[in-house]
Amino acid sequence: MEIGDFRLEQLSEGIFEVSQAGSIRKIRDLGKDTASDSVTRVGLDPVLIDTGNTAILLDAGLGMGLDNKEPEPETSNIVTNLEIFGYHPKDIGAVILSHLHYDHAAGLSYTNKADRICATLPNAKIYVQKMEWEAALQSLESRPEVQGMGYEPDDLYRLVADGRLVLLDKELQEILKGITVIRTGGHTPGHQIVRIRQNGQTVYYCGDLIPNELHLNRFVATKIDTDFIKARKARVLLMQQAWHDKATLLFYHSMHVKAGMLVRDKNRGFVLKKD
Ligand SMILES: [Zn+2]
Structure with missing residues (x-):
């Protein structure tokens, strides 16, 4: 997708099954693997932005297959x-993390042959909300029972020790000209989304605030948000703004429809525009 001078790509890592306890399994054959009620099927699509001067990632994927002694080395991951798109991990200058749940952040690090944790993207600064980092650390102490995928921040200490984490403390902050983070909270305390704006065109990367097109329905109840009311309010505000901006939404966890523009339906809700 072209937006002004920027080029955007969604980097699909495949389809996964998430159990209620948060374990995750890659699905190899959608026809053969039968879904049960206790699992949720999700896609996983970090976004690559090439601005012409630098390359930026929005979320870093699961990092499956990156570690030494990985049982499944042959799988798609951020590297x-x-x-596939002609980039080397060294080319990435920045990563904006919507939040620190491991399905968004684990691709940032891997364990090498000497059992040392290393940065997958050696030149990238990692932008995350300060509030989110603090919430992830707190979860290490309390280890709350979470539905779905939670925090596993231990590996991120390597990146903190290397001075790579940039902790943001404003609700709205432009990271690079045309690329702005907006803190929404809701899904997690410091969840943020990303607005990309170039020559009057707007794209929103929704993170886990609107993980897929099913969550456009404001009546959909979800157990994945730490603050359900706040998440729902932020979701509606985002949809209103995106509709007003005639923006394209990018979804991280969609299985099929990974992007689209909004139109209003007859009940004054929002649905994706059909081409
Ligand atoms: Zn999440």
């Missing part, structure tokens, strides 16, 4: 997906 293999960058390669």
